[in-house]
Amino acid sequence: MVLVDIKAKPSASMQRWFGLSLSILLLIVAAACRAISPALAIAVAALAVVGCVVYYVVPAARVPIIRGWQYVTFPIAFVVSHVLLLSTYFGVFLPVGIVMRLLGHDPLQLKDDDRASFWIERPTKSSGTDRYFKQF
Secondary structure, eight states: OOSOOTTSOOOHHHHHHHHHHHHHHHHHHHHHHTTTOHHHHHHHHHHHHHHHHHHHHOGGGHHHHHHHHHHHHHHHHHHHHHHHHHHHIIIIIHHHHHHHHHTTOOTTOOOOOOOSOOOOOOOOOOOSGGGGGOOO
């Protein structure tokens, strides 16, 4: 499972907003790079402006720009999605399962206690008409 499906066609809404959001992201990166290297910051800011202009002036360039960005960020999305799944499993489900097992909780009643059948008898409900208003 990945967060970005590269093969899916970009929606009209995504095509409308992607150029602006990519430009804003690049301007934020340029502002962050300003302390490291002013020349790099100017280059990234120029890339943001030129990229935004090309994106909205040449409509045929929209899908290739989106695809290029998806290919560049695919490894990040792949790692993040798998790290998220692994951390959820090993951080939440596995500890809860271990604690339940240590405390002897058996919700499926799978413990072998030499029963002839695993049928669970349920208490009979009242047969009056008021039971229709109490579904659970």
